[in-house]
Amino acid sequence: MTILKSISIKALLIAVPLLFIGCKASQDKTLDKKEVIEIVRLKKTECYGQCPIYTFSIYSDLTCLITPKRFAIVDQKSISTVTKSELENIINLANKINFWSFENEYDNRGISDIPATHLSIRKKEEFKTIRLRANIPQELIELSNKVSEIVGNRTWKNSKKQ
Numbered sequence: 001m002t003i004l005k006s007i008s009i010k011a012l013l014i015a016v017p018l019l020f021i022g023c024k025a026s027q028d029k030t031l032d033k034k035e036v037i038e039i040v041r042l043k044k045t046e047c048y049g050q051c052p053i054y055t056f057s058i059y060s061d062l063t064c065l066i067t068p069k070r071f072a073i074v075d076q077k078s079i080s081t082v083t084k085s086e087l088e089n090i091i092n093l094a095n096k097i098n099f100w101s102f103e104n105e106y107d108n109r110g111i112s113d114i115p116a117t118h119l120s121i122r123k124k125e126e127f128k129t130i131r132l133r134a135n136i137p138q139e140l141i142e143l144s145n146k147v148s149e150i151v152g153n154r155t156w157k158n159s160k161k162q
Helices: 002-032 084-096 138-152
Strands: 038-044 053-059 063-070 078-081 117-123 126-132
Touching (some): 117 138, 126 138
16 A cells, blocks of 8 residues: 555656646746737639639738639748738728628629639637628628738748748
């Protein structure tokens, strides 16, 4: 019985300090690093022709990332930045048109060869995505175009960011 007690005490002496070290490390990470989250995403899908196919994202730290598939402005995953003003303009327009009140999809299944645009914007914890393909309200076209303009007005660098 004394051997079992001795082993148990040794195990506790080793395990308890490790628990506190683990807690401290995770606390330091949350205090030192501000979480970078995706704020805006624009995804362009394929068509039968040469439509640009890519995903473009803007993050809370003002970095932006484009992941191309085909016919995009870049040929590999690339990174750039936006200004705070550019991001605010998108968010302000989304708020002005009440982006989050629109339907989740605008389409006409009878039309076969047009690409879709998936536009996503974060408002607090909600990340709403709207699929835009046909019968799109003018306000959403303008918002989508504003985001697309940013894609074309960047200087892109190759990136390894996921």
